[in-house]
Amino acid sequence: MCAYFGVRPRRWVGLLDKDSLLLKLIENEQVIFAEYLRNSFYTVASGNAHFIKAGGVSLPRGACPDYFLYCPKCVEIAQSLVFHDIPNIEMCITHGVELVTQCPNCQISQHWYEAQLFRCKCGFERSTANRVARNFIPSVLDPFQFPSIVEEVRCKYISAKICAALWESRRHANNQDYCDLPIQVIDYIETTLTKQVAQYPGFIKSLHLAPWSQGGSATIFWLADRALEKIYVEGQSCHSKDCCRLAKVDRKSALKALNSTHKCNAHPCMHFVRRLPAQALARA
Structure with a gap:
């Protein structure tokens, strides 16, 4: 249509807005068709192309x-x-x-x-x-080994919620299908935490949740916390001999292990403790 009417917009917002020149040209040719298109076009906030809506659903910055x-x-x-x-x-x-x-x-x-x-x-x-x-959902990865996966899950959940809202706003009355992307993200979080708990049974809850609080959002942290409530078992130890539950570390050695650039030989498990967040040391 742009080629037919000779329209070459400087910005996409000048064309997709409900008040665009293209729609006005089409309206002169065919009023009914123009109204049908107008219902499908975006609503753009005056003077700001970063806030657009499709069917009443706000799309994030960088859409289109x-x-x-x-x-x-x-x-x-x-x-x-x-x-x-x-x-x-x-x-x-x-x-x-x-x-x-x-x-x-x-x-x-x-x-x-x-x-x-x-x-x-x-x-x-x-x-x-x-x-x-x-696949919309990424492969299941250990968030301790791949902390960026939590940020990816956060972005996926945002996109999933937008897709679900758009689906509902534009779904025909006789279409009973629904968009299950948000549920897929929630299932992914539960699956990841199940493997996480199985791999690190000795970790306390706050340690299990550490990567989810640092790389995610309040919503992702809440979903992770809810999933952990279902599967966490108190008082377990890791299968390896250097489980942090078994570590005995005084304050001086702990500070040296966390802050020093040299290895601490005070205890064999200190090499392991150096890599742990403060939550684990507090528990120990």
Whole structure:
């Protein structure tokens, strides 16, 4: 439509807003079609492109990428979903397929207002692009070994809540399906903590929750705490001989172990204690 009407916006907000020039041009041609489009367009806060709404749902900063992203399955059925505009989504939540960002044939990324839905400008049929399966939920990793996974879970939960809200706002009355992405994130947290407790049975609760409090949000910490309540067993010890529950450390040795750049030989388990947060030492 941009090409047909000769519209070339400086910013995407100038085109997707309900008061855009494109809609006014279409309205002159076909009033009913323009009204249908207006219901699907975004609501943009006056003077601020960072606050936009789709169906009453606020989208985060960075929504609507400059370049056209697409799911080959969506193109095949002539769709371009609003979910693709969510920042860092990187996949089609409807089909579980990785979004294509560059043409597999010419390796070019097109501005979305210049791109056609079905074909790249080089002639490549978008629906024939490889359909790479992609999971919304990441692989289960130990947050003590990979602390960045907690931040990733936090971002996933934000995206999941937005997707669920958009799904409900645009779901037809006869469609009984629902978006379960938030539930998937919650299940992921519970699975991760179950493995965490099994691997470190001697850790106290505050130590188990330490990575979730440092890298996540208040909501993620609350979800982790709730999950831990179901599976935590008090008074267990780690399977290795250097469990912090068995460590006997005086204050002077503890401070030296935590702050010194030299190894402490006061006790064999001190090499292990040097790597532990203060919660473990308080318990010991």
